[in-house]
Amino acid sequence: MFQLGISVNCAVYAYDGESHKVLLIRRKRAPFENAWALPGKLIAPNDDLDATVARIIKASTGIKDEDIFYSRQIRAFVDTDRHPFGRVVSIAYICLVRYTEFEPQDSDLFSMPKWFAEDKIPKLVFDHDDIIVSSKRRLVDSLRTKPIVFQLLNKEFSLPELQSVYESILDTELDKRNFRRKLRDMPFIEDTGFLQKVHQYRPARLYKYNHETFRAMKAKGYVFSL
Amino acid sequence: MFQLGISVNCAVYAYDGESHKVLLIRRKRAPFENAWALPGKLIAPNDDLDATVARIIKASTGIKDEDIFYSRQIRAFVDTDRHPFGRVVSIAYICLVRYTEFEPQDSDLFSMPKWFAEDKIPKLVFDHDDIIVSSKRRLVDSLRTKPIVFQLLNKEFSLPELQSVYESILDTELDKRNFRRKLRDMPFIEDTGFLQKVHQYRPARLYKYNHETFRAMKAKGYVFSL
């Protein structure tokens, strides 16, 4: 055993109604104080990973309820020369949050947390650029193979919103009729009967995701695929 | 920063002609000396992850050439109470090797390295059971979505062998005609013109995998899927 540190870094994604965004902060400490980085912190001696992730999300977005976001480990980034102070292992996480429920704000850990569109991401410290690349790949993959879009939308959402998220993240245009048919035919996507009024035009129907139904189907061999 | 260790553990898979096997060793050190475990070691201060993985494979199988196996990180396993000596982070890897090119043997690090069928795996130390579960899931997933079976077979292989590997790992029976058609139609699987003579019956045609062809197709948008 020798001296080193373990940090957890989170690639936090949200969808603001236009496109997907990732949350970046400015560092409050050396090295590279004030540089743009992924929100992260060293793991405390008795904290586990999930607690550390929750702490990071809480600090960067001010959210109270820690249990309402999705997070999965991507992998560990280890490189003898990635950190000037010595070896630091970074365990990277991807987190999905609902834009409207999280409000980036300064904290003891970070300053200036801000949402960035994918093509506006500045140069980041350490190897955080690599982590962003891996997390985006994972995001695309997860979106295609798991019902996790719902983590980015309000509990009640419209099909146009759903399609817009997919188009933004997968970076393709999708056929409206085919997309809608496919999604509507999934039994775990339920019509709430309510309408959405966000503009002066025709309101969209609101749907909600029923996780129990999905779980039951999955247990019987169903595989989600967009 | 505080005192801890980083270990690398490898789930090493091979196919022996019958079914897929995973390599386990007996520990040479405390704690739990002599218990069955995944081959692994603490990372040395100036080694990177790939070098550590290579060292582990070399020690457990005696292979000389370190560059002929496939390895990918699964994820980091971190748990404050996973190791009795204090916090140890285990970074887990999945490795695929060719059975005939690797010969398990005792070394300075491990004793009694041995191939185990999936249903014969003994109780392992620490959380290595969890690592095995994750690595198997990853193996199945990778087999379905990437052309990596070839890492388990000789450079020249027959279609019956190929099918057998898939059947063993996916734990299903596959239709011979459908399987063969699908694989033979992949342009990166090339007929060598040679025949295999392993028994007294009709010999099978030998094929080989052309990675360059696959890469070119992938660059043009092709996605592998079994």
Next chain:
DNA sequence: ACAAAAGTGTTGACATTACACCCATGC
């Protein structure tokens, strides 16, 4: 000639794509 494993095609069901117009709402 026989035992064992290698090899080969067709059909029906299902899923995916392509494509253009009407509808509901607020101003």
Next chain:
DNA sequence: GCATGGGTGTAATGTCAACACTTTTGT
């Protein structure tokens, strides 16, 4: 009534699953 975004069906094509017999080889 008009501007804007929400909503709908069908036909053609491609993909996947089911299925049984012939060929080659060594003994």
